[in-house]
Amino acid sequence: MPAVMTRLDRLVNRHRRAVLGLWVVLLAAALPFAMHQSDHLTGGGFNVPGSQSAAVTDQLSRDFPGAGNASLAVVLVPRADATPAEVRAAVGRIATAAARTDHVALTPAARAAALRAAAHPHPMLVPLSADVALDRSTDVASKLLKPLHVSSGGPVAVHLTGQGALWAGLQKLSKKDLGQAESAGFPVVLVILLAVFGSLAAASLPLALGFVSVLITGSLIYVLSTAMQMSVFVTNMASMIGIGVAVDYSLFVLARYREEVRDGAAPDVARSIAMSTSGLAVLFSGITVIVSLAGLWLVHSTALRSMALGAILVVAVSVLAAVTLLPALIALMGKRAHRPGRVITRVRRYFAPKRSPQAALADAREKTDFWADWTARVMRRPALSATAAVVVLLALAAPAINLHTVDGALRQFPTHNETRQGFEAAARLTGPGAGTPIQVIVAPRDAARARALLAGDPQVASVSAPRHSTSGPDRVLIQATPRSDGESNAAKAAIGRLRAELPAGAIVGGDSAMLRDFHDQVSGSMWKIALFVLALSYIVLLVLLRSAVLPLKAVVMNLLSVGAAYGVLTLVFGHVDTITPPLVLAVVFGLSMDYEVFLLSRIRERFQRHGNTERAVAGGLESSARTISSAALIMVCVFAIFVATGVPSIKQIGLGNAVAIAVDATIVRLVLVPATMKLLGRWNWWLPRPLQRALPTIELEDRTVGTAA
Numbered sequence: 001m002p003a004v005m006t007r008l009d010r011l012v013n014r015h016r017r018a019v020l021g022l023w024v025v026l027l028a029a030a031l032p033f034a035m036h037q038s039d040h041l042t043g044g045g046f047n048v049p050g051s052q053s054a055a056v057t058d059q060l061s062r063d064f065p066g067a068g069n070a071s072l073a074v075v076l077v078p079r080a081d082a083t084p085a086e087v088r089a090a091v092g093r094i095a096t097a098a099a100r101t102d103h104v105a106l107t108p109a110a111r112a113a114a115l116r117a118a119a120h121p122h123p124m125l126v127p128l129s130a131d132v133a134l135d136r137s138t139d140v141a142s143k144l145l146k147p148l149h150v151s152s153g154g155p156v157a158v159h160l161t162g163q164g165a166l167w168a169g170l171q172k173l174s175k176k177d178l179g180q181a182e183s184a185g186f187p188v189v190l191v192i193l194l195a196v197f198g199s200l201a202a203a204s205l206p207l208a209l210g211f212v213s214v215l216i217t218g219s220l221i222y223v224l225s226t227a228m229q230m231s232v233f234v235t236n237m238a239s240m241i242g243i244g245v246a247v248d249y250s251l252f253v254l255a256r257y258r259e260e261v262r263d264g265a266a267p268d269v270a271r272s273i274a275m276s277t278s279g280l281a282v283l284f285s286g287i288t289v290i291v292s293l294a295g296l297w298l299v300h301s302t303a304l305r306s307m308a309l310g311a312i313l314v315v316a317v318s319v320l321a322a323v324t325l326l327p328a329l330i331a332l333m334g335k336r337a338h339r340p341g342r343v344i345t346r347v348r349r350y351f352a353p354k355r356s357p358q359a360a361l362a363d364a365r366e367k368t369d370f371w372a373d374w375t376a377r378v379m380r381r382p383a384l385s386a387t388a389a390v391v392v393l394l395a396l397a398a399p400a401i402n403l404h405t406v407d408g409a410l411r412q413f414p415t416h417n418e419t420r421q422g423f424e425a426a427a428r429l430t431g432p433g434a435g436t437p438i439q440v441i442v443a444p445r446d447a448a449r450a451r452a453l454l455a456g457d458p459q460v461a462s463v464s465a466p467r468h469s470t471s472g473p474d475r476v477l478i479q480a481t482p483r484s485d486g487e488s489n490a491a492k493a494a495i496g497r498l499r500a501e502l503p504a505g506a507i508v509g510g511d512s513a514m515l516r517d518f519h520d521q522v523s524g525s526m527w528k529i530a531l532f533v534l535a536l537s538y539i540v541l542l543v544l545l546r547s548a549v550l551p552l553k554a555v556v557m558n559l560l561s562v563g564a565a566y567g568v569l570t571l572v573f574g575h576v577d578t579i580t581p582p583l584v585l586a587v588v589f590g591l592s593m594d595y596e597v598f599l600l601s602r603i604r605e606r607f608q609r610h611g612n613t614e615r616a617v618a619g620g621l622e623s624s625a626r627t628i629s630s631a632a633l634i635m636v637c638v639f640a641i642f643v644a645t646g647v648p649s650i651k652q653i654g655l656g657n658a659v660a661i662a663v664d665a666t667i668v669r670l671v672l673v674p675a676t677m678k679l680l681g682r683w684n685w686w687l688p689r690p691l692q693r694a695l696p697t698i699e700l701e702d703r704t705v706g707t708a709a
Helices: 002-014 016-034 052-063 084-100 108-117 134-148 163-197 200-225 234-262 267-298 302-337 342-351 357-380 382-402 418-430 444-456 489-501 511-545 550-573 580-610 613-643 648-685 689-694 703-708
Strands: 072-078 124-130 156-161 404-406 438-442 460-463 476-482 507-509 575-577
Touching: 002 016, 002 267, 002 302, 016 200, 016 302, 052 438, 052 507, 052 511, 072 084, 072 134, 072 418, 084 108, 084 124, 084 134, 084 156, 108 124, 124 418, 134 156, 134 163, 156 163, 156 418, 163 200, 163 234, 163 418, 163 613, 200 234, 200 302, 234 267, 234 302, 234 580, 234 613, 234 648, 267 302, 267 511, 267 580, 302 580, 357 382, 357 613, 357 648, 382 550, 382 648, 404 511, 438 444, 438 489, 438 511, 444 460, 444 476, 444 489, 476 489, 489 507, 489 511, 507 511, 511 550, 511 580, 550 575, 550 580, 550 648, 575 580, 575 648, 580 613, 580 648, 613 648
Parallel strands: 404 575
Antiparallel strands: 072 124, 072 156, 438 476, 438 507, 460 476
8 A cells, every 4th residue: 555655656746737737727617616605505404204204295295285385474673763665665675576586476465465564664474475395495595585685774674584594594604604714714724834834835735735625625515516405514514624634634744744854855755755654544544534424324314414425525635635736736846845934934033042052952852852751651650641531531521411402493593693583573473383383194084183182282372274185095284383483392392292192194294393303313323323433443443553452442532532522512502403413423533533543553663663562652652743733733723713603503513523632632642542552561462363364464654665766
């Protein structure tokens, strides 16, 4: 494998201008699509195939014409001093917007009623007629928003409501948050890279790869979203993972290249060594992250799968850029890629105190010896160090015992958001559950009993008259309006009661039922995701490290990191979204493998030289700690920036990943790894003889291949 990476480096170096030109063409082609990456994203994808809610949706579209259509309405909230003319003008805007939008109409009767009500200004709900299915209503609502001039201000506040409007508003909010996060994320990353490399030219390389990866992935998301259903959260997920991963991967390769140059290697040889060692580690790490994220496809949920797909795409693009674009840029930049920048050097000299050459040399030695001294202190009392670290991690994880998950789109909006204010205004007019009815389909003989059970449920405010199907077997649709909004725990609890009490053969659907089915599907699949990710991590490390013990230790430590993340999420948010635990689990295990591979491969390489575990751990930690710490800091900062966004789902994913990566790069890497390796001694490298013969030997730190180049 190192030889393959060396040949790739030669090929890229030989055709570096062509490689760079190809990436420029890709960027130019991707830019217009990336600018519209969120245009076709939807709030759908939460249906669970095979569930009762999915069966109800299918039967509504097939056997009850119009019953499955989207419900859209406009809420007008006049100010106290608003005039009838201003209200009539708002009604006129509704009519104009509906006329300009396909699949939507303001009926003459609804318009006449609104104009009559305008004579005495007061809040009103103006219903729209929509002939589009619920899962396609997001696009329609998005097209309506602009001509309606929705706003919470002015003499008459105008709000669009309905499930399509809810997800269109969330699409808009997510796009705004993404722009703010990216505009803040890249400058923060640049500052860290400047501190790491001391050169603007070198710092710009990882930053450029991050920009390239996110941009190209955005265009891929746009293309895929025109052919398949993708969640509104996919762009935030891809950008969050992409900025950190792309920068980290290029940082590992570039840091190794600069290290080899400092050790006396010629630039071409140094680049070849970096590609055959760190470049190979990046390739393996990227594949591991991709496969780890693929574990989310074990959950039969379009929303979760699309978020996983976005992250998979950006990791794949990041790996491709790190092993092709980065070496081409390094070769083209020449000395600027490894020499300190002039401006930064002058700034450092200006602010640094005047010191003698002897004192400067002593400082350099002190910095070099820090990690060796730290490792020695930890390994001097390994049992105490390991126990203290585990106690801290378990204390952080303890609150996760009370981890509860919730679902829903309305609670994703800040209280001051226009969309949320509109839905709350509609709830005051029609009742909280009017827009999210419970839908029950039963046999005709059971209709009377079903209506009685619905009417007797404490969560049901009203029950509609039965409606018979127009095709297929004779079935009856009964709709009930819940007293609470469809996303509330009370409404979802009512779904459970009704399914238990209704006659056999009855199926219960609607928004509350869909959310309950989604929660049950994801929660019931967590064990499959965990088993997949744990087994994958173990197998990859088993092959790379040729040890049966170290991979097991790594898996346990990663579980502790994930547990700490869950505990902090519980403390901060109380309840987390259903999608958060599986996403954090898959992402953290995938990303932790990066640091695991880079650290343990260097430790193993040193152990093979002299057979002393303590020296190997100290040397491996010393040579990789600075790079790993810098990479982890970048990743944590990127995740933390997304915590400042307005959507709780993204906040939670950002915080969970930030905590897990921070814990992994500090408590785990700097304390648990050296302490446990000291305790295990020779057992670190134990591998059964049958596996010794069967497993391939992959040397991530084999310098001879690169040097020969």
